[in-house]
Amino acid sequence: MICAGIDIGAVNTAVVVLEGDRITGSRVLDSFEESLDPRQVTDLLLEKSGIRWEDVRAFVATGRGRNGCTFAQKTGSDVACQARGAYWLFPSARTIMNLGAEASRVVSLDQHGRVISFATNDKCAAGSGLFLDSMAHLMNLDVSEIGEFALKAGSAIEVSSRCAVFAESEVISHIHKGESRENILAGLHTAVADRIFELSCKLTFMPDLVLTGGVAKNIAVVKLIEKKLGTPALVPSNPGIVGALGAALIARSIRE
Amino acid sequence: MDIKLDLLRQNRHDMARLWKKETGGKVVGVFCCNVPEELIYAAGMLPVRLMGEKEEASEADLHFPSNCCPYVKRSFDQGLKHRYDYLDGIIVPNTCDMVRAMYGTWKMNLDIPFAYFLEVPQRISPRGIEFFRERILDFKGGLEEWSGCEITAKAIEDAIETYNLNRRLLQSAGRFRQDGLLSGVECQNMVISSMFMPKDEHNRLMGAFLEEAARRDTPPLGVRLLISASMLDNSDFIRLLEECGGSVVADDMPAGSRYFFYSVNHSSDPFFALAERYLVQVPCPRKMLPRDRFEFIKQVMEETGAEGAVIHNLKACDCHLYEYPYLKKMLQDLGLPVLFFRGEETEAEQETQRDDIEAFIEMIRG
Numbered sequence: 001m002i003c004a005g006i007d008i009g010a011v012n013t014a015v016v017v018l019e020g021d022r023i024t025g026s027r028v029l030d031s032f033e034e035s036l037d038p039r040q041v042t043d044l045l046l047e048k049s050g051i052r053w054e055d056v057r058a059f060v061a062t063g064r065g066r067n068g069c070t071f072a073q074k075t076g077s078d079v080a081c082q083a084r085g086a087y088w089l090f091p092s093a094r095t096i097m098n099l100g101a102e103a104s105r106v107v108s109l110d111q112h113g114r115v116i117s118f119a120t121n122d123k124c125a126a127g128s129g130l131f132l133d134s135m136a137h138l139m140n141l142d143v144s145e146i147g148e149f150a151l152k153a154g155s156a157i158e159v160s161s162r163c164a165v166f167a168e169s170e171v172i173s174h175i176h177k178g179e180s181r182e183n184i185l186a187g188l189h190t191a192v193a194d195r196i197f198e199l200s201c202k203l204t205f206m207p208d209l210v211l212t213g214g215v216a217k218n219i220a221v222v223k224l225i226e227k228k229l230g231t232p233a234l235v236p237s238n239p240g241i242v243g244a245l246g247a248a249l250i251a252r253s254i255r256e
Numbered sequence: 257m258d259i260k261l262d263l264l265r266q267n268r269h270d271m272a273r274l275w276k277k278e279t280g281g282k283v284v285g286v287f288c289c290n291v292p293e294e295l296i297y298a299a300g301m302l303p304v305r306l307m308g309e310k311e312e313a314s315e316a317d318l319h320f321p322s323n324c325c326p327y328v329k330r331s332f333d334q335g336l337k338h339r340y341d342y343l344d345g346i347i348v349p350n351t352c353d354m355v356r357a358m359y360g361t362w363k364m365n366l367d368i369p370f371a372y373f374l375e376v377p378q379r380i381s382p383r384g385i386e387f388f389r390e391r392i393l394d395f396k397g398g399l400e401e402w403s404g405c406e407i408t409a410k411a412i413e414d415a416i417e418t419y420n421l422n423r424r425l426l427q428s429a430g431r432f433r434q435d436g437l438l439s440g441v442e443c444q445n446m447v448i449s450s451m452f453m454p455k456d457e458h459n460r461l462m463g464a465f466l467e468e469a470a471r472r473d474t475p476p477l478g479v480r481l482l483i484s485a486s487m488l489d490n491s492d493f494i495r496l497l498e499e500c501g502g503s504v505v506a507d508d509m510p511a512g513s514r515y516f517f518y519s520v521n522h523s524s525d526p527f528f529a530l531a532e533r534y535l536v537q538v539p540c541p542r543k544m545l546p547r548d549r550f551e552f553i554k555q556v557m558e559e560t561g562a563e564g565a566v567i568h569n570l571k572a573c574d575c576h577l578y579e580y581p582y583l584k585k586m587l588q589d590l591g592l593p594v595l596f597f598r599g600e601e602t603e604a605e606q607e608t609q610r611d612d613i614e615a616f617i618e619m620i621r622g
Contacts, residue, residue, distance in 0.1 A: 079615035
């Protein structure tokens with residue numbers, strides 16, 4: 001039986017196709033850059049995987065744009081889908097940190113993978129993926145390389161401002177003072193990790209820890225969170241598809 | 257029926273103007289649940305709760321810093337935008353710092369013929385009740401001096417009866433909500449409409465509404481929720497909770513049970529009875545200590561079988577925010593999942609809130 005899940009996030013759209021217990025296809029696209037709507041993203045993936053629309057028995061949508069998805073039979077919250085996907089990949093998962101473009105959330109699971117509590121960031125952009133994106137842009141770097149840069153820092157500068165807009169002017173003044181990009185980036189990454197750590201303090205932390213979402217690809221964020229929590233983090237090979245995977249798993253359970 | 261109740265709030269200014277035209281009486285704006293409205297009603301005036309609108313507080317923003325209560329700011333904004341031009345007076349109790357400041361702010365900026373500052377004690381105690389009784393007598397004197405008419409003992413007695421009947425009807429609405437005969441939205445719309453309509457008229461409306469509700473088939477309830485909130489002067493947030501699969505079966509809110517939960521006891525001294533009711537009522541966190549409020553919440557939770565608690569505090573509502581960690585702990589110790597929001601009650605906020613509410617409902621359903 002073929003089921004699929006789509007995660008329509010603030011920046012990326014991810015689709016996962018599941019056949020039985022096997023992921024037969026997945027795709028993550030930047031919705032803005034590619035100018036593709038969720039239907040077109042799914043069309044591309046299905047075509048590439050050699051699957052026809054009519055063969056997909058159930059479709060579940062998640063993410064910020066889930067309610068606008070016309071072809072899904074059901075929607076699932078980000079919390080439920082991230083939890084479902086992460087637990088399927090790592091059954092030892094008890095705490096999930098989902099680090100998205102706009103939202104960060106921490107979810108606690110019991111041994112059966114059920115959500116027992118969760119916390120999400122407030123509407124402030126500091127600490128989000130978009131914050132790192134704009135800081136990378138400010139330093140003429142691609143967001144995919146800033147983590148490596150931050151790890152090369154001699155010492156991290158302190159970013160005192162918690163506001164994304166004020167942090168930008170603070171970074172500019174550090175650039176003018178001649179501070180190295182590595183040290184500035186180390187400071188920014190520390191600020192991001194601090195925000196996520198604070199969020200996790202609202203819940204009772206239990207290992208194993210799983211990191212999901214596009215920001216989990218950032219090696220410096222991963223290492224800083226591991227250091228803060230004193231525990232290694234499990235990171236899926238493609239952390240950006242975990243929500244869509246969870247949605248596909250929910251779709252499968254509708255049909256079972 | 258729900259649509260009609262919604263319309264009442266929307267048309268509240270026109271209704272007040274019409275009442276004034278037909279009766280020639282005075283309309284008095286009131287802040288908070290601490291003002292004994294019975295005396296205003298007994299004086300032949302119409303008490304109306306001051307409320308804001310979900311729009312940019314463009315006028316009030318020029319007067320206040322950004323870190324202040326959105327409810328108080330929006331109410332004042334309505335005044336500055338001339339939507340409360342029909343008011344003859346306002347009554348401001350010293351509920352919290354922001355409301356207290358409204359006495360001077362309204363007086364200095366708006367052409368209000370009568371502004372009265374009512375002192376309400378912070379401590380619930382026999383001495384507090386005695387102190388408040390004296391202030392209520394002063395308040396009666398203030399109203400009489402302003403209107404030039406005596407407020408008779410008979411008028412006060414009748415007003416207490418009319419208000420107690422309204423409370424009983426709202427309490428019935430609360431029980432209907434618990435049984436699923438009324439939604440949380442309908443129940444809150446009833447409370448809100450009671451806050452600006454003449455009570456005798458509202459009693460008639462409620463009677464008809466409850467009679468109709470009693471004949472309904474009970475629909476299956478969603479996840480049973482208790483909501484604890486600072487001022488929510490519209491039903492949008494409760495509508496969101498119910499759209500996401502929740503059923504609000506109990507509340508701890510100013511525009512909710514705090515307004516109707518306890519009646520005024522008949523006693524030989526109506527001023528003592530009013531002081532007791534308004535001070536001891538379901539306590540607002542501006543009073544010391546949180547114990548009584550928490551006991552009330554615990555009790556309604558058990559009675560209504562609430563499966564989860566949603567706490568909604570307005571930004572900068574210090575009174576509620578200070579008590580939040582203890583309330584959260586109390587609820588969690590009872591095994592109840594808690595979802596917390598702190599915001600400004602804007603349309604934009606609702607989308608992010610929807611995500612969390614859906615996740616919360618899914619979590620409770622398991």
